[in-house]
Structure formats: structure tokens, C-alpha cells
Amino acid sequence: MNNSDRIWSAMQHSNIDTVAYLPCNKLNVLMANKPDDMDIWDITKESAGLGLCFGRSLAGKRSAMAIQNTGLGNLITELYTLQKLYEVALPIFVSWRGHYKEPIEAQIIFGEKVETLLDAIDVEYKIIATADDLVGLNEDVAACFTENKVKVYLLSPEIWEENKPDYHVFGQPAIQAVQTDVPGYSGSPTVTRYGAIGQIMAAVDDNDIVLSQIGFPSKEVYNTKDRPTNFYMLGALGAATEVGIGLAKSIEERHVYVIDGDGSFFFNPNQLVDLAWYKPSNLTIICLDNGSWGSTGNQPAPSSQGYNLSAIVKSLGIDSVAMSDQESELHAAMKDKVSFVHYMINAGNDKVGGEIPLKALEIKQRFMQAVE
Structure with a gap:
């Protein structure tokens, strides 16, 4: 079992069946090892993923998220007014850009502050940099649900045994023709x-x-x-x-x-x-x-x-x-x-x-x- 398999296994151990995912090339190895029975919901914005996962939780379903660490800044409001306010569990697996052999200056500026940010917003986190950091992950993820809490798992690029530049089929433009004829409105509403x-x-x-x-x-x-x-x-x-x-x-x-x-x-x-x-x-x-x-x-x-x-x-x-x-x-x-x-x-x-x-x-x- 490789490191990616161990992470997926920890999710399955806690009956997580759906992951809201926003692409990052540092997550390609993880996604390439996705179990066949794990559903992936592609999202367009990190905060949108929180809303989708929150809606699933109201039906008794368990979810996780997989995003890049720069996206953490895009979900603070929703994190506090959904998951934390209503006490809803959510493990968030985050590719830690700007931390290990990072060539992009803009990633480094934010990557160096991720731990400080998570401390400031009172969100627990665990750094996963080696295989030893995956020991006990099943129990750690399970604790998110027993304690109804959000926890971020910072996945350092050094955790992956190999580099996979792509795990999926490339996207390409395939845009449907759209014809709309929608009336305007200039009436007088009758109710507030x-x-x-x-x-x-x-x-x-x-x-x-x-x-x-x-x-x-x-x-x-x-x-x-x-x-x-x-x-x-x-x-x-x-x-x-x-x-x-x-x-x-x-x-x-x-x-x-x-x-x-x-x-x-x-x-x-x-x-x-x-x-x-x-x-x-x-x-x-x-x-x-x-x-x-x-x-x-x-x-x-x-x-x-x-x-x-x-x-x-x-x-x-x-x-x-x-x-x-x-x-x-x-x-x-x-x-x-x-x-x-x-x-x-x-x-x-x-x-x-x-x-x-x-x-x-x-x-x-x-x-x-x-x-x-």
C-alpha cells in the first residue's frame, strides 16, 4: 500500500464516500490512486465545496475535500458560518504549496504563512511529510466525525513516491450552442x-x-x-x-x-x-x-x-x-x-x-x- 492508498483508506475507514475536489498538480498522485467506489465532485471554488459538503452532511452523508493550500483563504467565511457554527465534521486534504522545493515565489509567500493562518482561525491541522506521519491516520480522520470538527491535513510534496504530471484526460473546449430568448421585466410586484x-x-x-x-x-x-x-x-x-x-x-x-x-x-x-x-x-x-x-x-x-x-x-x-x-x-x-x-x-x-x-x-x- 503506497502513501496515496493510505490516505484513501483512512477516508473509507470513516465512511467518507465523496470528495469535493479543486485541481492542483501536487494532488495528481493522490487522485491517480482514487478508489473506484469514491465519488469525486469537481468544484469551481473552495467555498462552493464547503456548501456542497455541508448540504450532504444534513442528509447524514460524510465528505472530505481536496484542495490547494492557497485556497484556504477563499473559504474562511463559509468555514465559520457553516461547518464550525453548526458543528459539522470535515477533513480537508491540502496540497502544501510553497513549502518543499517550491520554485514559484507567489506560492512561497503564502505557503510560509499557512500554519499561522490555521492557528489564527482556530482550525486544527496535521503535517504529513513522510510515511511515518500517516501512521494512525485512520483514527485521526475518524476523530473529525466523533468530535464534529474540521481538520486540515497539510500534504507536503515530499510525501509522494513519484511525480505524476497528469492523472486525467485533458480538458478541451466543447461548448454547446446557446440560443436564449428571455423577456425583461418592468411590471409592478404586488408583494414584499x-x-x-x-x-x-x-x-x-x-x-x-x-x-x-x-x-x-x-x-x-x-x-x-x-x-x-x-x-x-x-x-x-x-x-x-x-x-x-x-x-x-x-x-x-x-x-x-x-x-x-x-x-x-x-x-x-x-x-x-x-x-x-x-x-x-x-x-x-x-x-x-x-x-x-x-x-x-x-x-x-x-x-x-x-x-x-x-x-x-x-x-x-x-x-x-x-x-x-x-x-x-x-x-x-x-x-x-x-x-x-x-x-x-x-x-x-x-x-x-x-x-x-x-x-x-x-x-x-x-x-x-x-x-x-
């Missing part, structure tokens, strides 16, 4: 987000799952119709749809509705790319578009200047799209399980009801018990 959420929750079946974006959306869903099968996001703007994708792909027997907003997608358009890439058939994204950054004071957002999210979604290859400001059409789209519902609303936040009284861990535990 709170009213729209009331319309949505009235049409949700008892067996359906509802996941809501941070801030006022989650607060208003709670005050409209609290249910154990609601999951309230308390942090990480731009992650709700990623979490919904990971959850829907892991609990295919139930339909998942994500209540999101226009600002979320302008903040993190990677969510739309991943929605088009993974396309869970049991997932409906309801984008409540008020042309505003609603939770921060209703400042104008890009959709107030003509940017058409429905057109962006359709250009990415998602044909199942509905745009409306009418309750009857919203309900029809939900009944038809449309992938992306673009619902126009007025700006404004609900002043009725208090904050969600549940702690993050209570939200997670209640939800997981309800869907198991």
Missing part, C-alpha cells in the same frame, strides 16, 4: 419578500424540505411557518443554493426548495454554474428578486440596473426556468418542480415577529432528525 414567503409556504407539501437564505429570508420563513423540515441558514451569503445542491443530491426521495435572493447570486454566481452542472431533479431554487440588498438596508442591487438572472441561468443550460410576479404562476412553477423560479417582489423587510430563537446546533439537529 414576507408576502412571497407566505405564498411559497402555503404551497409546500409536508414531505418537502425548505432551506432559506441568511438574514431576513430565514427570519421571515420562521415567522411564517416554522417546521422541523425547514433549515435556516444563519451565515454565509451566497451559499444557500450550494447547500441545497449537496442536500438534494443526497436525499433524492424528497423535494428541496431553496428560498434565495438576487443579491446572493450576484455575490456568488458560482452557485448558478454548479446548479447547471449538477442539475438535481428534486431541487427548486426560488429567487426572490427585489432589486435590492434586502438584509442590509435595501440598497440597489444589479438586477435593478437591468441584469437578468433568468437569462444568465438559461445561458448556462438550465431550460427549466420561470419568471413571474403572479402568485398563481409561482404555485404552478412549484407544482411543476421548475428548477429556477425567478419571482419579482417589492423591496422591504418584515417588521413582525422576532429573531429565530433556535441556536445553529438546534436547527441542525432538529432538521436531521426530521429527515432521517
Whole structure:
């Protein structure tokens, strides 16, 4: 058994069946030895991988990530407002660039500070530089799940017995022709987000799952119709749809509705790319578009200047799209399980009801018990 096999074996020992992966050539040896029964989810951004893994965890699935160490700086917010806030385990295997025989100056600058960064954000780590460092890895990874913690495994390039420049077939452009004809919108919405959420929750079946974006959306869903099968996001703007994708792909027997907003997608358009890439058939994204950054004071957002999210979604290859400001059409789209519902609303936040009284861990535990 070589060093790569030992790492994969440690993951399998803890019943990890999926790894979210962002390519690094220093991980090629590891990926070349991937077990046949290990699923790899290719990601476009490190923080997107955290959302996908978090969604899987809500369905009781275990995941790991494999990324480059420079990507650690791209996931701090999501790491704190998803995995650490809700106490969700996640082993992260990191290629340690800038540490061992590194020829690239830019990698060295960051690589020398990785340990300092991890100490500063209170994330445990283990350096793996020789075969001796792999002794006890099974138990070490298992502890992530028994203790519900995140741990980073810094993989020094010296750990690999050989260099594999490539483990996969080369990518090449293979771009589909796209023709879209998407109407604009210049109507007059009849409800605010709170009213729209009331319309949505009235049409949700008892067996359906509802996941809501941070801030006022989650607060208003709670005050409209609290249910154990609601999951309230308390942090990480731009992650709700990623979490919904990971959850829907892991609990295919139930339909998942994500209540999101226009600002979320302008903040993190990677969510739309991943929605088009993974396309869970049991997932409906309801984008409540008020042309505003609603939770921060209703400042104008890009959709107030003509940017058409429905057109962006359709250009990415998602044909199942509905745009409306009418309750009857919203309900029809939900009944038809449309992938992306673009619902126009007025700006404004609900002043009725208090904050969600549940702690993050209570939200997670209640939800997981309800869907198991």
C-alpha cells in the first residue's frame, strides 16, 4: 500500500464516500490512486465545496475535500458560518504549496504563512511529510466525525513516491450552442419578500424540505411557518443554493426548495454554474428578486440596473426556468418542480415577529432528525 492508498483508506475507514475536489498538480498522485467506489465532485471554488459538503452532511452523508493550500483563504467565511457554527465534521486534504522545493515565489509567500493562518482561525491541522506521519491516520480522520470538527491535513510534496504530471484526460473546449430568448421585466410586484414567503409556504407539501437564505429570508420563513423540515441558514451569503445542491443530491426521495435572493447570486454566481452542472431533479431554487440588498438596508442591487438572472441561468443550460410576479404562476412553477423560479417582489423587510430563537446546533439537529 503506497502513501496515496493510505490516505484513501483512512477516508473509507470513516465512511467518507465523496470528495469535493479543486485541481492542483501536487494532488495528481493522490487522485491517480482514487478508489473506484469514491465519488469525486469537481468544484469551481473552495467555498462552493464547503456548501456542497455541508448540504450532504444534513442528509447524514460524510465528505472530505481536496484542495490547494492557497485556497484556504477563499473559504474562511463559509468555514465559520457553516461547518464550525453548526458543528459539522470535515477533513480537508491540502496540497502544501510553497513549502518543499517550491520554485514559484507567489506560492512561497503564502505557503510560509499557512500554519499561522490555521492557528489564527482556530482550525486544527496535521503535517504529513513522510510515511511515518500517516501512521494512525485512520483514527485521526475518524476523530473529525466523533468530535464534529474540521481538520486540515497539510500534504507536503515530499510525501509522494513519484511525480505524476497528469492523472486525467485533458480538458478541451466543447461548448454547446446557446440560443436564449428571455423577456425583461418592468411590471409592478404586488408583494414584499414576507408576502412571497407566505405564498411559497402555503404551497409546500409536508414531505418537502425548505432551506432559506441568511438574514431576513430565514427570519421571515420562521415567522411564517416554522417546521422541523425547514433549515435556516444563519451565515454565509451566497451559499444557500450550494447547500441545497449537496442536500438534494443526497436525499433524492424528497423535494428541496431553496428560498434565495438576487443579491446572493450576484455575490456568488458560482452557485448558478454548479446548479447547471449538477442539475438535481428534486431541487427548486426560488429567487426572490427585489432589486435590492434586502438584509442590509435595501440598497440597489444589479438586477435593478437591468441584469437578468433568468437569462444568465438559461445561458448556462438550465431550460427549466420561470419568471413571474403572479402568485398563481409561482404555485404552478412549484407544482411543476421548475428548477429556477425567478419571482419579482417589492423591496422591504418584515417588521413582525422576532429573531429565530433556535441556536445553529438546534436547527441542525432538529432538521436531521426530521429527515432521517
